[in-house]
Amino acid sequence: MDPWHEYRLMLTRRQLFGRTATGIGVAALASLLNDGAHAAPAKGLESHGALPALHFAPKARRVIYLFQSGAPSHIDLFDYKPKLREYHGQELPASVRMGQRITGMTAGQKSFPCAASLFQFAQHGRSGIWLSELLPHTATIVDDITLIKSMHTEAINHDPAFTYIQTGSQQPGRPSLGAWLSSGIGSENKDLPAYIVLISLASSGANDQPLFGRLWGSGFLPSVHQGVKLRSSGDPVLYLNNPPGIDRQTRRQMLDSASALNRMAEQAFGDPEINTRIAQFEMAFRMQASVPELMDLSREPESTFDMYGPDSRKPGTFAANCILARRLVERGVRFVQLFHRGWDQHGNLPAQIRSQCRDTDQPSAALVKDLKQRGLLEDTLVIWGGEFGRTVYSQGALTKDNYGRDHHGRCFSIWMAGGGVRGGYVHGETDDYCYNIIRDPVHVHDLNATILHLLGIDHTRLTYRYQGRDYRLTDVEGHVVKAILA
Numbered sequence: 001m002d003p004w005h006e007y008r009l010m011l012t013r014r015q016l017f018g019r020t021a022t023g024i025g026v027a028a029l030a031s032l033l034n035d036g037a038h039a040a041p042a043k044g045l046e047s048h049g050a051l052p053a054l055h056f057a058p059k060a061r062r063v064i065y066l067f068q069s070g071a072p073s074h075i076d077l078f079d080y081k082p083k084l085r086e087y088h089g090q091e092l093p094a095s096v097r098m099g100q101r102i103t104g105m106t107a108g109q110k111s112f113p114c115a116a117s118l119f120q121f122a123q124h125g126r127s128g129i130w131l132s133e134l135l136p137h138t139a140t141i142v143d144d145i146t147l148i149k150s151m152h153t154e155a156i157n158h159d160p161a162f163t164y165i166q167t168g169s170q171q172p173g174r175p176s177l178g179a180w181l182s183s184g185i186g187s188e189n190k191d192l193p194a195y196i197v198l199i200s201l202a203s204s205g206a207n208d209q210p211l212f213g214r215l216w217g218s219g220f221l222p223s224v225h226q227g228v229k230l231r232s233s234g235d236p237v238l239y240l241n242n243p244p245g246i247d248r249q250t251r252r253q254m255l256d257s258a259s260a261l262n263r264m265a266e267q268a269f270g271d272p273e274i275n276t277r278i279a280q281f282e283m284a285f286r287m288q289a290s291v292p293e294l295m296d297l298s299r300e301p302e303s304t305f306d307m308y309g310p311d312s313r314k315p316g317t318f319a320a321n322c323i324l325a326r327r328l329v330e331r332g333v334r335f336v337q338l339f340h341r342g343w344d345q346h347g348n349l350p351a352q353i354r355s356q357c358r359d360t361d362q363p364s365a366a367l368v369k370d371l372k373q374r375g376l377l378e379d380t381l382v383i384w385g386g387e388f389g390r391t392v393y394s395q396g397a398l399t400k401d402n403y404g405r406d407h408h409g410r411c412f413s414i415w416m417a418g419g420g421v422r423g424g425y426v427h428g429e430t431d432d433y434c435y436n437i438i439r440d441p442v443h444v445h446d447l448n449a450t451i452l453h454l455l456g457i458d459h460t461r462l463t464y465r466y467q468g469r470d471y472r473l474t475d476v477e478g479h480v481v482k483a484i485l486a
Contacts (some may be wrong), residue, residue: 071161
């Protein structure tokens, strides 16, 4: 009996086609990784990922996404409605609601009284943008931001809304925005991943909205493109440090041996995930040297901590993570995403939103100022916002000094700064009840299309074929919001 002959007879149909395609796959991979394999892109259009070149000159080279998990109340922060005080306590008119479906948390209410914001608003900067008293530090950067008041989404519950704005689909399984960027244009630093995630905890302890790893996952893209979460305690990345008795040279020898075995397996089975495994092992080895230096804030001057606020010395806070975000983009990381929980304020909103703004207002503004003074804001896109907005009607009893707000997808607000967007500009408008959009709506797909555009990518051309279909972040929709471009 010939063992090799027996081995070949055991090949599955999938393995046969995988091995047959290996030569073509390797040639394609080489063409993507070898700059000499195709014509060099024009200056400023270089890509470090699967795209041979950017589709047009980018305004931004990197993104910091400050994601406010749980949905901040746009009514209490950004969307000033003076007439709403006249409607306070009155029933929301049916002509405004227009039969909109609502969540199970308020569907049983017999009354839907309008709740005007308890907080004062004022105009700021040369642009005169209205902001809540809860955002005194954001008020100092209004001339650097575009405030979009007309965001909207079909999702009305957290998990599908998280998934939608992150991946372009309410159903799990699609690649996240950061994974698309990692795949398409890669990182500018060989020693750090293209996509890094930081999670902060609200000082109030209101961390009730779970954050699943699939929100920064790679979906059907090669797993090398999934976000890498940096932890605030212990090893920043699990198993980053070598175990006792293993030095760096020994680790190098172990990786070389494992890589040799993995290459043999790849030649036998043609599975692209084996190449991903090899690449990830090598990245982990390089991160053992790069990450400890990155996470060490001891060399930051005192002025940095003063700028970002009193919590900036505490690992895991939003302020400390904002400093890390700046350090990451300085080192060429393409996409940094901060998740900050605690915004899901169905009751006791006035007290809870004060706490959330204390956590996030000063560090968010400091990040924009810090990038600007270092000359990085011009080509770094900063985004601040959540997955949807909150209702104008009160969830539960409305009292003189207290109210709650349910989920609201018909309109909400986000802001963007740097990276090619207009400063001191307000886009979109809602009605006097802050319930419906009356001018310049911006859908989730439009937002993602615009982010890609600012990075030099045509969202209709960044695609990946999976199960016989070409997929993209914006699915079959999305339009670039040209009015916000500088």
